[in-house]
Amino acid sequence: MTELTQKELRARVIQQLPLLVALVVLWMLLWGAISWLNVLTGTIVAIVVTRVFYLPPVELTGRFNPLWFAVFLGRFAVDLVVASFQVAAQAFDPRGVSRNSIIAVQLRTRSDIMMTVTSIAMSLVPGSLIVEADRMRSTLYLHSLNTRDLAAVEKVRRHVLATEARLVRSFGSKDDLRRTTQ
Amino acid sequence: MIPQALDPYLDAIAAICLLLGAFLSLAAGVGLLRFPDALSRLHAATKPQILGLVFIVTAIALTARSWTTLLALIPVLLFQMLTAPIAAHMVGRAAYRTGNFLGELSLVDDLEEAVNRASAESAEADGSTADAEREPGRG
Numbered sequence: 001m002t003e004l005t006q007k008e009l010r011a012r013v014i015q016q017l018p019l020l021v022a023l024v025v026l027w028m029l030l031w032g033a034i035s036w037l038n039v040l041t042g043t044i045v046a047i048v049v050t051r052v053f054y055l056p057p058v059e060l061t062g063r064f065n066p067l068w069f070a071v072f073l074g075r076f077a078v079d080l081v082v083a084s085f086q087v088a089a090q091a092f093d094p095r096g097v098s099r100n101s102i103i104a105v106q107l108r109t110r111s112d113i114m115m116t117v118t119s120i121a122m123s124l125v126p127g128s129l130i131v132e133a134d135r136m137r138s139t140l141y142l143h144s145l146n147t148r149d150l151a152a153v154e155k156v157r158r159h160v161l162a163t164e165a166r167l168v169r170s171f172g173s174k175d176d177l178r179r180t181t182q
Numbered sequence: 183m184i185p186q187a188l189d190p191y192l193d194a195i196a197a198i199c200l201l202l203g204a205f206l207s208l209a210a211g212v213g214l215l216r217f218p219d220a221l222s223r224l225h226a227a228t229k230p231q232i233l234g235l236v237f238i239v240t241a242i243a244l245t246a247r248s249w250t251t252l253l254a255l256i257p258v259l260l261f262q263m264l265t266a267p268i269a270a271h272m273v274g275r276a277a278y279r280t281g282n283f284l285g286e287l288s289l290v291d292d293l294e295e296a297v298n299r300a301s302a303e304s305a306e307a308d309g310s311t312a313d314a315e316r317e318p319g320r321g
Binding site: 101 | 257263274
């Protein structure tokens, strides 16, 4: 390992800290108890896991806006409930499934984490499924159930972009924020 | 912590949640049988189940009313929400690429263009079409 200056080392620790804390919290959740022994063993396990299964560090942006995140969560919950019952109704619909589409959506963000979170959010809502993600062009390809006409396709596209914008407002970088909200 | 008088109401809410969760799981099963191709079946297989699980976990939390149970339920939801989209993505991608997908049912297919473009680009680059299965945009 190359020599790191004090500053670089500190930056790296700060960057890894949210992940370590999340792993310790998960460890305590799995044990179902909060105790000092769990914090200690959790920290050891978290450090060993991040050392042994090394992955490129997740680049967090350092911005977090709880208000927009709450807006995102609320909207997500509503979408989840509405869409779940829509897909359920479609499963029982005697006429069967109408037309589906594979829709390319050009995202405006350039960060990997925003793209990942947007696709997870879209995937969790019934009726849309990520078939392919093109990281170089930041394009998502969604399979969407029940798109009767081109207007419905446009609606799905607008919905993805709106989800992206809400997520970027919650914890995207300043650069992404400028790109998505202009 | 929670007044005893609330018990019957909490139990009733838990029962409703269980029924809703069961209904969504049933719908997922019916959709799995009735939807026409692999990609639409994936919608049925992975989606209503997420909300179904949310309902069932809520029901368990409401009946158990203990912190230990609640703490154990959070990772259940968390892992399900993180892994289901990835599983759906992998299966969906494989289904599309192996042609397990009814093209005539689709209104728009933007991916076909992208795959063709990527194949053309890679064919140009190394003078063969053997790499036609490459990801779009990586050519």
